[in-house]
Amino acid sequence: MNNKRNWLENPTKTQFLISLTVYIISLIIMVATMTDFFQKPFDLKVxxxxxxxxxxxxxxxxxxxxxxxKNK
Incomplete structure (x- = not known):
């Protein structure tokens, strides 16, 4: 059997923290883009x-x- 470790299925602590940080930053940027936060806050564009x-x-x-x- 080929026993490759996938970081999505078996993330280490470092991989988990990096992916969580990138996710939070990208989510904030995308929500700011969708709401046009820099001009009119809370004006949701579709x-x-x-x-x-x-x-x-x-x-x-x-x-x-x-x-x-689960793997911890």
Whole structure:
């Protein structure tokens, strides 16, 4: 059997912290872009692509968090 370690399924503490930091920063930037935060706060523009990107990034990050604590 080929026993390769995938960082999504078996994240180390460093990989977990780096991916969590990148996720939070990118989520803040995308929400600021979607809401046009720098001109008018809380004016949500409908941008389906960024919305789906946020949803899928959140699902992936939840899987990484679950796998990190499961394998800990």
């Amino acid at each position: 941008n389906i692509v960024l919305l789906f990107l946020n949803i899928f990034a959140t699902i992936t990050m939840l899987k990484v968090i679950r796998n990190y604590y």
